[in-house]
Amino acid sequence: ALKIVTIGGGSSYTPELIEGYILRKDELPIKEIWLVDIEAGKEKLEIVGAMAKRQVEAAGLDWEVHLTLDRFNALKDADFVTTQFRVGLLNARIKDERIPLSHGVLGQETNGAGGMFKAFRTIPIIGQIIADMKVQCPDAWLINFTNPAGMVTEAAIKHFGWKKTIGLCNVPIGHRKVAAEKLAIPEEELLFKFAGINHFHWHRVWDDKGAERTDEVIDMVYGPQKTEDENHLKNIHSAQFHYEQLKDLGLLPCGYHRYYYIEDEMLKHSIEEFEKGETRAQVVKATETRLFELYKDPALNYKPEELSQRGGTHYSDAACEVIASIQNDKRTDMVVSTANNGTIQDMPYDCVVEVSALITAHGAEPYNWGEMPSAARGLLQGMKAMEETVIRAAITGSYGAALQAFTINPLVPGGTTAKTLLDELLYAHKEHLPQF
Ligand code: NAD
Ligand code: G6P
Numbered sequence: 001a002l003k004i005v006t007i008g009g010g011s012s013y014t015p016e017l018i019e020g021y022i023l024r025k026d027e028l029p030i031k032e033i034w035l036v037d038i039e040a041g042k043e044k045l046e047i048v049g050a051m052a053k054r055q056v057e058a059a060g061l062d063w064e065v066h067l068t069l070d071r072f073n074a075l076k077d078a079d080f081v082t083t084q085f086r087v088g089l090l091n092a093r094i095k096d097e098r099i100p101l102s103h104g105v106l107g108q109e110t111n112g113a114g115g116m117f118k119a120f121r122t123i124p125i126i127g128q129i130i131a132d133m134k135v136q137c138p139d140a141w142l143i144n145f146t147n148p149a150g151m152v153t154e155a156a157i158k159h160f161g162w163k164k165t166i167g168l169c170n171v172p173i174g175h176r177k178v179a180a181e182k183l184a185i186p187e188e189e190l191l192f193k194f195a196g197i198n199h200f201h202w203h204r205v206w207d208d209k210g211a212e213r214t215d216e217v218i219d220m221v222y223g224p225q226k227t228e229d230e231n232h233l234k235n236i237h238s239a240q241f242h243y244e245q246l247k248d249l250g251l252l253p254c255g256y257h258r259y260y261y262i263e264d265e266m267l268k269h270s271i272e273e274f275e276k277g278e279t280r281a282q283v284v285k286a287t288e289t290r291l292f293e294l295y296k297d298p299a300l301n302y303k304p305e306e307l308s309q310r311g312g313t314h315y316s317d318a319a320c321e322v323i324a325s326i327q328n329d330k331r332t333d334m335v336v337s338t339a340n341n342g343t344i345q346d347m348p349y350d351c352v353v354e355v356s357a358l359i360t361a362h363g364a365e366p367y368n369w370g371e372m373p374s375a376a377r378g379l380l381q382g383m384k385a386m387e388e389t390v391i392r393a394a395i396t397g398s399y400g401a402a403l404q405a406f407t408i409n410p411l412v413p414g415g416t417t418a419k420t421l422l423d424e425l426l427y428a429h430k431e432h433l434p435q436f
């Protein structure tokens with residue numbers, strides 16, 4: 001029987017996670033689900049935890065759902081540990097977005113200055129969770145969706161030594177659906193290959209006859225045959241990619257590439273949101289309040305439609321599928337953050353990449369990707385070097401490393417801007433950055 005522990009159980013996404021387990025009840029012999037949170041999230045945990053219990057009961061299942069603030073004891077003999085926590089909650093994200101924008105620099109949850117600070121706050125905590133796991137559940141799998149998911153997963157595997165870690169994101173799921181719809185071919189009949197790093201990956205697609213269809217999808221989604229707005233991500237402004245540039249690249253981009261390929265337009269839009277007091281974190285805070293009002297209703301025992309307003313919709317379901325696939329050696333084809341091991345030839349062997357893989361009983365078995373075209377290779381290597389520097393700063397608390405990361409991040413202008421912004425963010429997030 002399985003014991004699954006979720007760190008950050010008070011998240012508004014928890015009902016989707018529970019729904020995902022219920023949908024897979026025949027594949028998952030669950031006995032206990034433990035939702036772990038901290039004092040600051042206690043009220044959220046109680047509301048969403050009661051909702052989780054109603055969902056399980058309505059499904060006629062006898063699973064135990066436990067709510068606790070005691071992480072160490074909750075982890076005892078866990079089979080799977082999933083992480084969905086946000087250090088400093090949404091108020092910290094508001095600072096990550098608004099402080100850079102007040103300097104005219106992009107502020108975003110996982111990219112640029114904001115993403116680097118989310119890593120600084122989060123990586124030490126994933127280290128503490130792993131230290132507890134080494135004692136309490138040395139054989140457990142760690143399924144991480146805590147952002148920045150790529151860097152957090154790399155820290156878990158490479159620095160804290162938890163090899164049985166898989167990082168997850170929902171972005172590839174949406175891209176698969178869009179391509180299948182455009183080609184009018186069922187998704188299961190297509191072969192997708194994704195490669196890159198979290199929120200910075202590209203993909204190619206082949207049909208069941210073996211013909212590559214990537215170029216046609218570029219035309220249909222971003223080019224002359226474009227019929228509608230293809231952006232499936234609620235949290236990203238739908239600025240238009242430049243078709244000729246994508247065509248030249250020959251790969252499909254991910255939604256987050258907008259911050260790099262059409263940086264000026266994305267920045268302009270973000271500054272407008274900033275001026276209206278409507279950055280994404282501010283909007284999400286209102287959505288979260290509404291969601292928790294719904295969850296308080298003792299009659300509600302299923303995931304409400306309103307949750308699809310969040311950008312992360314589908315990601316908990318992906319987590320459940322990873323667990324089911326490991327548990328049953330299902331070999332489901334999924335896109336995950338995992339050790340490169342030569343999958344992308346242009347990247348270090350021991351770094352974490354986000355790639356298509358079969359999820360087996362021993363974990364992710366990636367599809368070989370090979371080389372990146374030069375137009376993608378340079379950017380990708382630069383982004384990974386920046387990530388490595390962010391992780392080093394997060395673990396050591398080195399100011400020099402943090403300034404280095406800010407200087408080399410493509411979304412932060414180097415020089416005085418980088419230093420002033422770094423100092424301001426370090427001060428604003430002081431309570432969650434004991435290492436600095
Ligand atoms: P949230 O603000 O609701 O936080 C979730 C919970 O984490 C809160 O209840 C909070 O109290 C708790 N928490 C904070 N610090 C903790 C700690 N040290 N230990 C245990 N719990 C702690 O966040 P959310 O909007 O639900 O998102 C949760 C996380 O998942 C974020 O990191 C977010 O970026 C990430 N996310 C990832 C994806 C993906 O594609 N991988 C998609 C959606 C969300
Ligand atoms: C996407 C990303 C997630 C991110 C989320 C933000 O789905 O894959 O990594 O956390 O959007 O959504 P939100 O509703 O919080 O802005």
Ligand code: MN
Binds near residue numbers: 149168169170171199
């Ligand atoms: Mn993501």
